[in-house]
Amino acid sequence: MSPDRILVAGAGAIGSFFGAQLAAAGRNVTFLVRPARRAALASGLSVDSAVASAELAHPCTLTAAELGSEQPFGLVLVACKAFDLDAVAREIEPVVRRGAVVLPLLNGMRQLDVLDERFGADAVAGGTCFVSVRRDDDGTIRHLGGGARLTFGARGPLRLPVDDLEALLTCPGFTVHRSSEIAAEMWAKWVFIAAAAGATGLVGGSIGELVAAGGSWIAAQLVAESAAIAAAHGFPQPEEALAVARKTVTEPGSELVPSLLQDLRAGQRTEAEHVLGDLIARRPDPSPGLLDAALVRLRVHESARSGG
Numbered sequence: 001m002s003p004d005r006i007l008v009a010g011a012g013a014i015g016s017f018f019g020a021q022l023a024a025a026g027r028n029v030t031f032l033v034r035p036a037r038r039a040a041l042a043s044g045l046s047v048d049s050a051v052a053s054a055e056l057a058h059p060c061t062l063t064a065a066e067l068g069s070e071q072p073f074g075l076v077l078v079a080c081k082a083f084d085l086d087a088v089a090r091e092i093e094p095v096v097r098r099g100a101v102v103l104p105l106l107n108g109m110r111q112l113d114v115l116d117e118r119f120g121a122d123a124v125a126g127g128t129c130f131v132s133v134r135r136d137d138d139g140t141i142r143h144l145g146g147g148a149r150l151t152f153g154a155r156g157p158l159r160l161p162v163d164d165l166e167a168l169l170t171c172p173g174f175t176v177h178r179s180s181e182i183a184a185e186m187w188a189k190w191v192f193i194a195a196a197a198g199a200t201g202l203v204g205g206s207i208g209e210l211v212a213a214g215g216s217w218i219a220a221q222l223v224a225e226s227a228a229i230a231a232a233h234g235f236p237q238p239e240e241a242l243a244v245a246r247k248t249v250t251e252p253g254s255e256l257v258p259s260l261l262q263d264l265r266a267g268q269r270t271e272a273e274h275v276l277g278d279l280i281a282r283r284p285d286p287s288p289g290l291l292d293a294a295l296v297r298l299r300v301h302e303s304a305r306s307g308g
């Protein structure tokens with residue numbers, strides 16, 4: 001294995017942002033792409049950020065068909081949407097079979113089940129990220145503000161030493177946090193994103209628009225519903241963390257547009273089932289609440305997209 005080679009599976013907003021930061025810092029980064037993305041990246045990859053702009057003139061890309069004959073990788077950063085995860089997991093299988101560790105950056109938790117089942121838990125690290133990015137129509141990766149943080153950790157025995165993983169990921173473009181409680185970190189992010197994406201998806205506006213229209217209570221109630229599910233799974237949210245989540249999703253004037261709302265506004269498929277549906281499915285109490293209302297709203301969108 002070459003522990004210093006990184007494969008970034010998915011060159012969308014998140015994969016491009018983190019991949020470009022790592023490449024700009026001198027890491028050996030390759031993007032796993034489909035043919036249309038490869039063609040678009042042939043003219044370069046540009047990250048526009050107030051704090052971490054990056055330009056790659058010639059990003060290295062591979063398609064799935066080319067992966068099998070490649071030199072080994074040490075790490076695969078998985079940065080696709082949840083509904084593409086099965087396909088991506090199939091594509092990276094040759095790389096993982098040759099020794100790479102997989103670090104998924106998706107929101108939610110189900111990605112761990114999918115990847116553990118295919119590769120074994122010792123091949124899969126836990127991970128989550130806080131950064132607001134989108135890919136513009138011209139391919140530019142736009143950092144929409146705030147910082148950029150990647151949190152990772154081993155959930156048990158991991159085939160690559162966590163020190164090596166930390167060394168590989170540490171670079172100037174974002175903060176890396178190595179956590180010994182990665183499952184708790186992932187649940188905390190899930191609580192936050194379910195509330196932020198659920199509230200903004202339900203009303204179709206940014207956090208600032210929701211608050212201005214009198215909807216703070218919706219976001220606050222979604223934090224409470226999501227936190228109750230996390231607690232039922234052994235991850236009670238500390239009061240300070242809940243206060244931060246509530247403040248963020250009820251901030252007057254906030255321009256926060258969660259990626260799920262970006263997709264909704266663009267008429268794209270959303271991660272509703274992964275971010276909200278899977279959370280609801282884990283709720284011990286079957287009584288519906290605002291999480292369910294948000295999911296229904298998003299299912300109507302999905303149904304309209306696919307022609308009813």
Ligand SMILES: NC(=O)C1=CN([C@@H]2O[C@H](COP(=O)(O)OP(=O)(O)OC[C@H]3O[C@@H](n4cnc5c(N)ncnc54)[C@H](OP(=O)(O)O)[C@@H]3O)[C@@H](O)[C@H]2O)C=CC1
Pocket residue numbers: 009010011012013014015032033034036037079080081082084087088091105106107129130131132133134135259271
């Ligand atoms: N955007 C954000 O600010 C944040 C997003 N997240 C989470 O990160 C994850 C990724 O989101 P985001 O980056 O926004 O999503 P994007 O839609 O921007 O990017 C997903 C990428 O995955 C690629 N992809 C899908 N299937 C394959 C495949 N089989 N082979 C190769 N590439 C593939 C897509 O390729 P193609 O270009 O060909 O369509 C696309 O470029 C989600 O779970 C999201 O919730 C977390 C924090 C913040």
Ligand SMILES: CC(C)(CO)C(=O)C(=O)O
Pocket residue numbers: 107129130131132133193196257258259260
């Ligand atoms: C809210 C945010 C930007 C935090 O990282 C996020 O996770 C998303 O938009 O999906």
